[in-house]
Amino acid sequence: MTATNKQVIFKDYVSGFPKDSDFDFTTTTVETSVPEGSNSVLVKNLYLSCDPYMRIRMGKPDPSSAALAQALTPGQPINGYGVSRVIESAHPDYKKGDLLWGFVGWEEYSVITTMTHVHFKIEHTDVPLSYYTGLLGMPGMTAYVGFYEICSPKKGETVYVSAASGAVGQLVGQFAKMMGCYVVGSAGSKEKVDLLKTKFGFDDAFNYKEEPDLSAALKRCFPKGIDIYFENVGGKMLDAVLLNMNVKGRIAVCGMISQYNLENQDGVHNLSNIIYKRIRIQGFVVSDFYDKYSKFLEFVLPHIKEGKITYVEDVADGLEKGPEALVGLFHGKNVGKQVVVVAHE
Amino acid sequence: MTATNKQVIFKDYVSGFPKDSDFDFTTTTVETSVPEGSNSVLVKNLYLSCDPYMRIRMGKPDPSSAALAQALTPGQPINGYGVSRVIESAHPDYKKGDLLWGFVGWEEYSVITTMTHVHFKIEHTDVPLSYYTGLLGMPGMTAYVGFYEICSPKKGETVYVSAASGAVGQLVGQFAKMMGCYVVGSAGSKEKVDLLKTKFGFDDAFNYKEEPDLSAALKRCFPKGIDIYFENVGGKMLDAVLLNMNVKGRIAVCGMISQYNLENQDGVHNLSNIIYKRIRIQGFVVSDFYDKYSKFLEFVLPHIKEGKITYVEDVADGLEKGPEALVGLFHGKNVGKQVVVVAHE
Numbered sequence: 182m183t184a185t186n187k188q189v190i191f192k193d194y195v196s197g198f199p200k201d202s203d204f205d206f207t208t209t210t211v212e213t214s215v216p217e218g219s220n221s222v223l224v225k226n227l228y229l230s231c232d233p234y235m236r237i238r239m240g241k242p243d244p245s246s247a248a249l250a251q252a253l254t255p256g257q258p259i260n261g262y263g264v265s266r267v268i269e270s271a272h273p274d275y276k277k278g279d280l281l282w283g284f285v286g287w288e289e290y291s292v293i294t295t296m297t298h299v300h301f302k303i304e305h306t307d308v309p310l311s312y313y314t315g316l317l318g319m320p321g322m323t324a325y326v327g328f329y330e331i332c333s334p335k336k337g338e339t340v341y342v343s344a345a346s347g348a349v350g351q352l353v354g355q356f357a358k359m360m361g362c363y364v365v366g367s368a369g370s371k372e373k374v375d376l377l378k379t380k381f382g383f384d385d386a387f388n389y390k391e392e393p394d395l396s397a398a399l400k401r402c403f404p405k406g407i408d409i410y411f412e413n414v415g416g417k418m419l420d421a422v423l424l425n426m427n428v429k430g431r432i433a434v435c436g437m438i439s440q441y442n443l444e445n446q447d448g449v450h451n452l453s454n455i456i457y458k459r460i461r462i463q464g465f466v467v468s469d470f471y472d473k474y475s476k477f478l479e480f481v482l483p484h485i486k487e488g489k490i491t492y493v494e495d496v497a498d499g500l501e502k503g504p505e506a507l508v509g510l511f512h513g514k515n516v517g518k519q520v521v522v523v524a525h526e
Numbered sequence: 527m528t529a530t531n532k533q534v535i536f537k538d539y540v541s542g543f544p545k546d547s548d549f550d551f552t553t554t555t556v557e558t559s560v561p562e563g564s565n566s567v568l569v570k571n572l573y574l575s576c577d578p579y580m581r582i583r584m585g586k587p588d589p590s591s592a593a594l595a596q597a598l599t600p601g602q603p604i605n606g607y608g609v610s611r612v613i614e615s616a617h618p619d620y621k622k623g624d625l626l627w628g629f630v631g632w633e634e635y636s637v638i639t640t641m642t643h644v645h646f647k648i649e650h651t652d653v654p655l656s657y658y659t660g661l662l663g664m665p666g667m668t669a670y671v672g673f674y675e676i677c678s679p680k681k682g683e684t685v686y687v688s689a690a691s692g693a694v695g696q697l698v699g700q701f702a703k704m705m706g707c708y709v710v711g712s713a714g715s716k717e718k719v720d721l722l723k724t725k726f727g728f729d730d731a732f733n734y735k736e737e738p739d740l741s742a743a744l745k746r747c748f749p750k751g752i753d754i755y756f757e758n759v760g761g762k763m764l765d766a767v768l769l770n771m772n773v774k775g776r777i778a779v780c781g782m783i784s785q786y787n788l789e790n791q792d793g794v795h796n797l798s799n800i801i802y803k804r805i806r807i808q809g810f811v812v813s814d815f816y817d818k819y820s821k822f823l824e825f826v827l828p829h830i831k832e833g834k835i836t837y838v839e840d841v842a843d844g845l846e847k848g849p850e851a852l853v854g855l856f857h858g859k860n861v862g863k864q865v866v867v868v869a870h871e
Binding site: 237415419434435436437440441445446447448449450451452453454455456457458459460461462463464465466469 | 582760764779780781782785786790791792793794795796797798799800801802803804805806807808809810811814
């Protein structure tokens, strides 16, 4: 038996900003059964996640550089994080009807031939399932390990979050507030800035697009300097932050979305502050910390149920809206976590 | 009673490279006794230390930035690390004839009115006293804490040291070899490169001035990548290193001598490797670690006595040679630790 399977195809390596036309649609068929003893699992994809790191995978692979993740393959479907329901399983740990989150194709059905450390069975279903692309998935874990493990935060410290209304930033801000920090975020529109202040409880927020002098904006928001910077954007913002960091400050480098689409990355000029201020800058990749996922759930689920953590999603309805949603991410069009709904069950 | 006291005067704030003419000489007098109960100590300066960080103190102070150390005062003597003998003491811990290393003026005699955490009594005199400006002083401690505390080194790792024949670099290389690391250094002349390979036991070394492509040079020396970079220079070198770092690599930022004399610091473009490779970059200042000084001596003194650690100094003879020696540091004229002898006892 087969079923039709609509797919989003990655046409070719991208330079500069990705465009809708870098993606194509095709409809193919998928076997609705999996070979016994194969460990394969056939899943129906419900939600797909649009994440900034995906841009890095769209570039031509550079064999000399350690890539964050394998490049996408031209002519093949995009893949990334999603939430899916098991349709057929030859894997001992999964049975028909189970839910999982993890790496799948941008298509209606995916066959997962090898379960890896980026596949997780969903055990808690009394929350919106789409949260497993965000708050309860990779971005949530990113905020959790990035803030608690990399930033070494202490009560009363000052925390700055860039791209603060995004999938990760909105959580970092809330975690920092829960710890008793003073938290300021930046984003690229009035709507997002309002969200930071009214919905996520940031102490202050600013629209970086309206600040002619980013360092002056940071000085205004942090007259006593920044202890912790949660870096999501890079480039000029990092340069301005370096001027405003405090002695023994920490910078967790989660992403540099302002740089991913540039042919030549911005030069950062203020790095000698790393010495003067004894700054620690640390890059991290969430998949190194997935062994802490159940600990994270224990921490975060009660907070969600008690309404102490909120989460805002920007939902694109239908696989055919996928490319536009993904491309929009790099122009800051999303307000909150960008999700694509593939199927309403 | 008074004695004449020749001094090196800092004329005015410096921009760009310092020049001999930025300094002046004067001869004044000093009281040869110290008031009882004052805690003051009169010392005769024997050796003065020329260190790269001193350039940072020559710039006009920027009230908005956390300086590494207080700026020099125009019209006053330079100050910095030195080795001195106590002539008169009203301090309970120091008596006439004692030796100390720490902050003193660039002059024949200094009155230390307040002993601070940058003053250390010298207890071990069976080594060259000038070593207390280098191997057994601030640069030695810098190499020790920078390598063992900041780099988190492991046996078998690859270590790259820039400015490797300098006061700090030559020791980092030797410490790394003692730990069983593969160590490569760079320096700016054939003489220095030879020193690295023949005297300090580096596995390999290159002259950065003769490499048109620094990244290619690093790739040649580190075909399997760099685990640890001990950063002394910054700018273009850091950019090249970022391309060659391994996953989970560490960069200890000790100095950025290539940047101190620039009006506009070089832009560093390859910072997104911090994410891809989960790099930790950490700035440090040795004075934060001076509580470990006696532990350092316990570690290093036996190695010196057994000939397992060697140290090369570049000695300028006479206070009047001081400005030239200090200025030469920023042109890489020194071969090894730059010391100025003020007095032969």
